[in-house]
Amino acid sequence: MSRTYAGNIPKLYAIKIAKWFMLTMPIIVLFYQENGLSMQDVLTLKGIYSVAVVVLEIPSGYLADVWGRKKSLILGAILGCLGFVVYSFSYGFTGFLAAELILGIGSSFISGSDSAMLYDSLLKMKREKEYLKQESRVMSVGNFAEAIAGIAGGSLALISLRTPFVLQSFIAFIAIPAAFLLLDPNQDSKKSKAGFKHILSIVKFSLWDSAKLRWNIMLSSVIGCATLTLAWFIQPYLKDLDMEVSTIGVIWTLLNLTVGFVALLAHRVEGYLGKIGTSVFIVIGISSGFILTGWFHSLIGVGVLFFFYFVRGIATPVLKDYINRITESDMRATVLSVRNFIIRICFAAIGPFLGWYTDHYSISSALMLAGSIFFVLGGVSVIFMRKVES
Template identity: 30%
Template sequence: MSSVQRNPWLICAYYGVHSLMFPAAIFPLFWTRDIGMSVATMMSVQAAFNLSIALFEFPSGYIADRLGHRRALVLGSTSILLGWFLYAIAHALWSVILAELVLGVGFSLVSGADSALLYDSLREQGKEHEFARWYGRMRSIAQIASGSGALVAGFLYARWSRLPFVIEVAAWVLALGIALRFGETQRAQPKVEDHLGRMRSIVRDALLERADLRAVLLLGVALALAAYLPTWLIALYATESGAEVTWIGPMWAVASFTTALGAMLSERAGRLLGMTGTLLACVALVAAGYLGLAISHHALGFAFYFLLTLVRGLHMPLLHHEEQRLAPDGDRASCVSLRSFLFRFAFVLLAPVVGMGVDRYGHRPVLWVSGALMAALTIAAFCLFRARAARPQQA
C-alpha cells in the first residue's frame, strides 16, 4: 500500500490523537481557579487565541498549498506540541496568552491542510466521492477521542492541575510521529510570481465572484459559530444551575459523543433529506438549543447544549465536501482556511462581549440575545445557500 493510500486512515488516527484534548473540559476551572481569571478575561483570552489563528489562518492555508499539505501538518504539529508544553508550565495570565498564541499558529497550520490532504489523497485514488464518508469518519473518531479525554479530565485535574497538560504534551509527540508518516499527493503546482496578488485573487474569487462558493463558506461559518459560542460558558452555566463539578467531564464527553453521532449520521441524512433538508434541520436545532438553554433553570438544563454539538457534527461533512468540490485545485487549503478565518474573526468580535455580558447580567439573558443573533445569522446564511449554492445542483 502506497503512502497516499494510507493517508485516509493515518489522517483518522492523527485526528484521534489530535482531539484527545485532555485540558479542554477543565479549561474554565484552570483559568478561573489556578490563573485567577474572571469570565470576561477568560472569554477575552479565547478571543486572543482565535485572533492568533485568524491572523495566520488564511496565510497558513496558502503556505500549505505552496509547501505541501504534509509539511504544513508536520510544522503545525510541532508548534502545537510546543504550545502545550508552555501551557504545562504557565502560572500567570501572560504565560497563558503566550501558550495560546503558539497553539494558535499551530492549529492554523493544521486547519485546511488536513481536509485538503484527505480530499487530494482520495481523488488521486479515484475515490473523490467518498470524501463525505471519510470526513464524517474522521470527525467521529476525533469527537469520540475528545469525549474519552473529557471523561478522565476531571480526575486528572483533581490529582494535579497540570497533569492534563503534561499528558497532552505526550499525545502531541505521538501526533507528530503520525504526521511524519503522511504521504504527499501529486498536485499540479501553478507557478506563482506574485504571492500577495494570488492571495487577493483567492479571496476575491471566493467571497465576491463565486456566489456558490461564497454561500457554502458563509453557511459553514454561521453554523460553526452558533455551535461553538457557548462552549466555554457551558461548564460555568451548568454549575451555576446546580450541577456538580464532577459532572463537567462526563458532560463534555457527551457533547463530544453527540458531535461524533452527528458526523456519523451526516452522509446518511444527506441521502435521506438531501443537503438542503439536512442543513435546514441544523438551523432549527440551533434555535431550539439556545432557546432551551435560555429558559431552563434546572440542573440538567445544559442538555440543550447537546443540540448544538449535534449540529456541529451533522453539518460539517456535507458542507466541507461541497467546499472541497468547489475550491480550485491549487488553492484548496487556502479556501478552507479562508472559511476558518471568517469564523475565528467573528468569534473574536463576539466572545469578549458575551463574556462581559455574563459577568454583568448572568448567563440566561446573554443566551437569549446570543440565540436570537445566531438564529438570525444561520437563517440568513441558509437562505443565501438555498438561493445561490443549491441552484446549480438543480439545473
C-alpha cells in the first residue's frame, strides 16, 4: 500500500507542472494591454479573480476534507482547462472576466488539496518528516516548468500574443488524467461532521482558538500576498525599462529557475536559521525586495528581483510546513484553504489600489509603498508568532 501512496507524488508533480507550465505568464499583462486594458483594469481583473477564489476557498478546502481530495483535484483540473479555452476565444474585459472566474473556482479546488494530499500520503507511509523536502521538490518542479514556459511563451508570442493561451489549454488538460489516477489517503476516514457549522468551527479554531496556528497562518498569508503582488508588477516594470518581449521572457525564466533551485535548499536554510530566524529573514527579504526594486528603477532593480525570488524560494515551502506541523489531518485542507483565503482577500484589497496608484503616480512609488505595507504586516505577524512560540 505504501508503494501505491508513493505513486501519488509523481502524479502531484504532473498536476503542478500542468498548473505552473504557464506559457501565458511572461506576456499576459502585455496581452491585456494589447486588448485595451489599463494597469488598473489588469489588477482589478486579478482582484476579481482573487474574490472568486475567496468565495469558494474555504468551502472547497472543507469539501476536500469531507468529500475527498482526489475529487476536489479532478474538478479543479477540469475547470483549469476550461478557463484557458474561454481565454482563447475572448477579446475584452468581459470575456477575460469569465475566464478568470472559471480559473478562480478551479484554483480554489486545487489549492490546499494538493498540499494536503502530499502530506497525508507521506503520513500513510510514515514519512511525514519528509514533507518540507517533498513540498520543496514539488515547488521546484513547478518553478522549473514555469521557467521553461517563460522561454516557450515568449517565443510563441512572436507569432501572436494569443497563441500561448491556445496552447495553454492543452497543457492544462494534463492535470485531468493525473488527478483521476490519484489514490486518496483519506478515502476511508469518517466524514460524518460535514456541514457549514463544522466549517465555521475549523475556521474559528485556526484563526481564534489556536494562537499558534493563527499567527503561522497570518505570516504565511502576508508573504503569499506579497509574492503574488510582485508577480503582476514584473512585466510592466521590465517594459518600463524598454525591454523586448523576448527579453522579458528570458528574465521571467531565470527568476523562476532561481525559485526552483533555492526551494531545493529551503529545508537546509530553515534548519540553520531556525523558525524565528527564518521568519525574520523572509519578512525583511520580501519587503526590501519591493522597496529596492522601486528605488532602483534600472538594471540594478532587475538584480534585486532575483534576490526577491531567492527569498520566495525559501518562504513558500517553509511557511507551509510550519502550518502542516501543527494541523490535524482531518482539517488540513481546510486550514490550508484558510491561508489561501486570507492571501486572496489581501490581494483583492491591495492589488487594485496599487494598480490605481501606478496609473496615477509611478510603478516605482507603488512598489516602495507595497514593500512598506508588507514589512509592517509581516513584522507584526512575526512578533506575535514569536510570542506564542516561546
